[in-house]
Amino acid sequence: MKVCLDWVKDYVNVKDKPPMLAERLTMRGLEAHISVDDRGSGLAVFDTEVTSNRPDWLSHVGVAREIAAVSGGKLNLPGSKFPKGKMPWELSGETIRVRIEDKKRCPYYSCVVLEGVKDEPSPKFMHDRLTTCGLRPVSLVVDVTNYVLLELGQPLHAFDLDLLTEREIIVRTARPGEKIRAIDRKEYALAKEDLVIADHNHPVAIAGVMGGMESEFGHKTKRVLLESAYFQPRTVRVTSKRLALMSESSYRFERGVDPLLVDAARDRAVYLIAKYGSLEKISHVHKAGRVAFEKRKITLHLPDMDRILGLKIPPPAVRKIFFRLGLGVRPKTKSVIEVTVPSFRPDLTRPIDLVEEAARIYGYDRIPETIPTGLLPGASEVKILEIEEAAAQFLAGAGYFEAVSFSLENDDVLRRLSFLAADATTIVNPQNRELTVMRPSLAPGLLRAFALNADHGAESIRLFEIARVFGPESEGKLPAEEAHAAFILSGKKDSGWGGSNRKAGFFDLKGLVESFLETLNIQTYDFRPYSHKLFAEGEALEVFVGGEAVGYFGALGREPQAVFGYKEGGCFAEINLTRLVPHCSKIVKYVQPCRFPSAKRDIALIVGEDVSSSSIAECIKRMGREWVRKVEVFDVFQGGSIPEGKRSLAFSVEYGSEERTLTSEEVNDLHRKIGTELTNNFNAQIR
Amino acid sequence: MDITNLIDEALEKISRASAPDILESVRIEYLGRNGQITKLLRSIGSLPSDQRSEAGQEANAAREKVEAALTEQFSRIAHQPKKSKIDTTLPGIRPLRGAFHPVRQVIQDARAVFRRLGFEFVEGREVETEFHNFTALNIPLDHPSRDAFDTFYTKGKNLLRSQTSTVQIRVMETRKPPLRIIAPGRVYRPDTVDASHSFMFHQIEGLLVDDRSTFSDLKGVINLFLRQFFGKNVKSRFRPHFFPFTEPSVEVDMSCILCGGKGCMTCKRTGWLEIMGAGMVDPAVFQSVGYPSGKYRGFAFGMGVERIAMLRHGIQDIRLFYENDLNFLRQFS
Incomplete structure (x- = not known):
């Protein structure tokens, strides 16, 4: 994500120079690089790589909160209230019937009608910030929805109220054969697991992914229906994957948006539209379902943490780290603390998650290097x-x-x-x-x-x-x-x-x-x-x-x-x-070499070419019994003086006995007998 | 023949002999078993007894004279700088020698380091189940964390492992701690192929599980590896990161081995190279393999083999590893 440093400074006091800040964030797990600002607005911009467990970092306020935790600055959240009695709008009588058919996929949906809006440009700061972050400014109302998305992390959508049929919003799954042309001008065939926002007749938006083209805000739009809702991460992901359609909205919803932001973001958007543009009337908030959030408490035993890390972090330091991260901390005993997890940290559910938080902010570089002292495994290699x-x-x-x-x-x-x-x-x-x-x-x-x-x-x-x-x-x-x-x-x-x-x-x-x-x-x-x-x-x-x-x-x-x-x-x-x-046996068995010398005799035979050398060698071994130690082929020859259809095979035979030295007569005698046998058996001719 | 002539003739031949083998043939001609002087000596016995003594002395003197000449000539020619008979500048005839693929070389060198720390080599499967590649590693279905491990699926509803961490599960399912394992192997991800991406590559996975290991042990082991593998001047930094199967998780950078940390093209001017992912084994992983809760602790790490080989040898294009061009492979012998 592109993070505009100038924007972050609205919410936290940044003491570090950009390179130092990028380094600090990177070493705390939010990988940040200074990107070249090629749009000439002169604002310092970071490219951040946000891991999938930290959806809260997908907003400028989220980054500001991290900076506050890392360097100790005070966090000032953006406001959405005009001074009492100075609300610049009147009440609109418009009512919208909101109905959620699938409460699992959409636990909470809210919307508000804004009348008297215009197609007008955004103020320069907003225009510049959106541009820097890679979004194209269009018109104030649309720009504000994007601005709030980048500021707080809550996706919003602005429908043209007059392009919706009846005053009805139904959050339901798609019906068989339903299609929608999205604002990217492409048509998408919907499946039954896709969650949609429908008016009385048909889908007007793919929930959490993209709005429909038909009801898109345009230059004729006078009345807007502003949507702010919470969609189940899984449903948005499944649909976005299946349709191969990714958006800033789906990217955040599938990672998990802070459920408490629905109302806050909607109010913030209304505030910004009223402050920087034309807004005559505003309706009551129409909603269905309720915010799905229960406060989570985790008990952390500090000695356990020290054992896992191999380092003792002083308890006051741990408490300070958690406090700065926006967690509620209540010491239970000297070594046990109870931590309350805020709605923007869905990743913190177990003590081990808190161990990581403490270590991360304390600094991995402060953890010593040791060598494992546990038992060695006994099994051998595969x-x-x-x-x-x-x-x-x-x-x-x-x-x-x-x-x-x-x-x-x-x-x-x-x-x-x-x-x-x-x-x-x-x-x-x-x-x-x-x-x-x-x-x-x-x-x-x-x-x-x-x-x-x-x-x-x-x-x-x-x-x-x-x-x-x-x-x-x-x-x-x-x-x-x-x-x-x-x-x-x-x-x-x-x-x-x-x-x-x-x-x-x-x-x-x-x-x-x-x-x-x-x-x-x-x-x-x-x-x-x-x-x-x-x-x-x-x-x-x-x-x-x-x-x-x-x-x-x-x-x-x-x-x-x-x-x-x-x-x-x-x-x-x-x-x-x-x-x-x-x-495969690994160990070789030693064999005592023979004590008695061996005698070598050669024999060359002319045999038919279909006679295999191995059959001759086997015959020699069989004949010689225990007196033949080795038979080796040392020459194979065909053609020349050898008749057609025949070949010459020459064997070297090693004779010897385990019991005594053989006399040359014994060897010659046996060698001759073998020769005769080969002549008879293979129709061989001795050369 | 007259004995004086015989001596003269022999001495003449000896003086002309220019090589040891020629000299030897001269020796045989006169002093060999059937040599002329030998024959002469032998014939003395058949002479009348009164002539024997004189003839004997004469013949012996002749033999001594010839022997002396032979010895003298031999030492002369032997010490002469002789002209070489072979062209020693011809290239040597080498025995055939092949080579391991650079991927295997990295794996072996890494193994040598980890072996000293008591780690054993194990293997896992390449075609895996969804359970071993994802579920057991705490990577839920339909979760964005899966995106990092984009995966090939098979007709039979299995998959090609997208990381060697699957071996952790395979080993822990069948064995109890203490464990110290290293598992190298192929992994597959449907990435578009370019100079730095391949749909198949190698990883080395490490896992240590016992009842007392700490994050500081992880740091110690990894730093020891980096120093032994890349050299003692290598520095490292541990950056918090996120992996579903470890907590706390860390990404390890080492100081750029090409520029020494000053900043170059390879390290994108940062002075650091990302070298591996690691962390303490997430309790959810222990739970998925049925280890009793809270009983064991451990750490795991994984690194890309080709990436290390590319850094080591200055290879710019990962595709070279799988082309099998001998002009490439020969360089690693």
């Missing part, structure tokens, strides 16, 4: 977070850069990659229409990043992301959330000029997945063939741990390339970390 951490460490160490992409994904992309479930968790009010689904996979995000970097000319791309993915959702149930790690790889295997220049591919990724799992202390896992739109057919594997599918990896296929439009593909892996949790 395991999934440790796993995420270890996964990130491993991947960054392996040359991968961490990406962060949006959790919301494009449903079309998901559909094309066959990730979209019918009941996927979907946003109903998306900020970006492209991004509506809570992603069930990290693949689209990483692929997008991959495409972007490829487009920027990056040659080797290694990226990873660790984030939540989301399961399907049914009404009233929360979707499953699991942590995934995904990584994508393309380009050269090595860095720099000394490497092999070989392109990284499937087996680099496979090795990475294996190391990744082992880093997380998962020693047993297996891979099975996998088929998915993401991957090239026959070039993907699914990862199983403890019999449960925990992820997949492979060479990217044509569909992602078509979706994201990159030129050259890569490899992608995605692992569900949440599902790994029960399988």
